[in-house]
Amino acid sequence: MSAPAIKAESHVIDGKAVAAAIIENVKQARDQLLSAVAVKPGLAVVIVGEDPASQVYVRNKGLKAEECGFHSVQHTLSADIGEDELLGLIDNLNEDPLIHGILVQLPLPKHINEKLVIAAIDPEKDVDGFHPINVGRLGAGAMEDALVPCTPAGSVILAKQALGQDLSGMEAVIIGRSNIVGKPVAQLLLQENCTVTIAHSRTKDLPGVCRRADILVAAVGRPQMVKADWVKPGACVIDVGINRVDAPEKGEGKTRLVGDVDFADAATVAGSITPVPGGVGPMTIALLMANTVIAAARASGRPDIADGVKNL
Numbered sequence: 394m395s396a397p398a399i400k401a402e403s404h405v406i407d408g409k410a411v412a413a414a415i416i417e418n419v420k421q422a423r424d425q426l427l428s429a430v431a432v433k434p435g436l437a438v439v440i441v442g443e444d445p446a447s448q449v450y451v452r453n454k455g456l457k458a459e460e461c462g463f464h465s466v467q468h469t470l471s472a473d474i475g476e477d478e479l480l481g482l483i484d485n486l487n488e489d490p491l492i493h494g495i496l497v498q499l500p501l502p503k504h505i506n507e508k509l510v511i512a513a514i515d516p517e518k519d520v521d522g523f524h525p526i527n528v529g530r531l532g533a534g535a536m537e538d539a540l541v542p543c544t545p546a547g548s549v550i551l552a553k554q555a556l557g558q559d560l561s562g563m564e565a566v567i568i569g570r571s572n573i574v575g576k577p578v579a580q581l582l583l584q585e586n587c588t589v590t591i592a593h594s595r596t597k598d599l600p601g602v603c604r605r606a607d608i609l610v611a612a613v614g615r616p617q618m619v620k621a622d623w624v625k626p627g628a629c630v631i632d633v634g635i636n637r638v639d640a641p642e643k644g645e646g647k648t649r650l651v652g653d654v655d656f657a658d659a660a661t662v663a664g665s666i667t668p669v670p671g672g673v674g675p676m677t678i679a680l681l682m683a684n685t686v687i688a689a690a691r692a693s694g695r696p697d698i699a700d701g702v703k704n705l
């Protein structure tokens with residue numbers, strides 16, 4: 394048997410450029426909402442404690458919301474806040490007519506029940522898409538009502554950009570079965586008529602399963618786990634992982650970000666591949682802005698205004 398053809402160079406998917414196009418759509422929808430119903434989309438981000446990575450994410454979300462011309466508020470709560478106090482704040486935000494999207498930055502401190510907090514958010518303002526009602530809507534294909542989790546939505550948009558809009562009949566393998574990434578990515582790819590496999594820590598012959606994939610999504614949290622010989626030649630590889638690793642080559646104590654895919658290795662085989670950083674990461678924040686404008690348009694009785702915001 395002859396060896397499979399190896400591509401000399403993969404097409405690197407530019408997540409920043411695709412995210413910028415989504416943000417342009419968001420700004421247009423914001424303008425239309427303002428002129429049609431005098432509504433400015435409002436996003437509230439709640440952060441509990443001082444986890445440095447979470448603080449960076451929250452700051453970036455606030456800056457992007459301001460760039461989009463949203464009403465943007467941040468609530469920074471101390472790590473020892475009681476669960477009741479946090480639930481009280483969420484109640485207030487649920488009732489606030491200027492706020493259309495509420496995001497509680499995860500993880501929360503151990504003494505706070507995360508599930509309870511997510512369930513307390515008004516599902517129509519749940520721009521992370523983690524509320525059980527939105528999980529159910531996504532599973533049932535009720536997309537006109539659902540708010541879809543941002544990272545999964547961004548991952549699928551990138552795959553469609555790389556492969557053309559029609560993914561029908563393609564084999565998709567997702568490594569990782571988390572509620573926030575793996576499972577919603579699987580639901581979205583199923584809706585795109587892919588044949589979907591969810592692989593996880595107990596999957597047998599993981600490299601062999603991955604080699605079946607026309608679309609391989611890695612959402613594991615293990616630096617550079619996916620190697621070239623896990624990738625079907627020509628496949629589209631979407632790397633959701635964000636892992637900080639030591640980078641002694643940059644100097645003592647320095648670190649760098651890598652994905653769950655060994656980019657340099659896998660890129661020799663893949664047809665298209667997302668880099669880390671600069672792939673899925675920028676899409677997550679762009680889709681958060683998209684969900685906020687969608688929630689604002691629905692709340693204002695003009696869902697049509699944000700209908701096409703995720704279409705490119």
Ligand code: NAD
Nearest residue numbers: 544569570571574593594612613614633634635673674677
């Ligand atoms: P998680 O820890 O909740 O889930 C990881 C999944 O990987 C689990 O389902 C587990 O079964 C599977 N897994 C673990 N070890 C495995 C192994 N050896 N082989 C096969 N499967 C294995 O993680 P998560 O929240 O889904 O996040 C996954 C990665 O995506 C992380 O690196 C995270 O930082 C990143 N992430 C990125 C963004 C973004 O904006 N780009 C957003 C969310 C998460």
